[in-house]
Amino acid sequence: MHRSILLSAVLFAFVAASTFGPLPVRASDDLHAAEGAKPGSYEDWCAEHKVAESQCTRCDKSLIPVFKATGDWCELHGLPKSQDLKCNPDLKIVRPPKQGA
Numbered sequence: 001m002h003r004s005i006l007l008s009a010v011l012f013a014f015v016a017a018s019t020f021g022p023l024p025v026r027a028s029d030d031l032h033a034a035e036g037a038k039p040g041s042y043e044d045w046c047a048e049h050k051v052a053e054s055q056c057t058r059c060d061k062s063l064i065p066v067f068k069a070t071g072d073w074c075e076l077h078g079l080p081k082s083q084d085l086k087c088n089p090d091l092k093i094v095r096p097p098k099q100g101a
Ligand SMILES: [Zn+2]
Pocket: 046, 048, 049, 050, 053, 056, 058, 059
């Protein structure tokens, strides 16, 4: 009697863990721009980091040297100054409007 309750509790925990475990990483659908999105367009937007996807150094680390080369870089926060809301709280980064909607 007690044994079967324990067993079902263990089973439930197992099922719950496998059901509510870490979610699989989602493909670039709603958070990130699709491959080939036009830079500066509505589609070119990283919803995770609130910057243009084509300029998102957190998604594409290969962009970092480009920003560093132009002096647009905050070493402290590891971000382009033009995206660094910690150093520039008044900075407004807005998503370009949708075209032809
Ligand atoms: Zn990003």
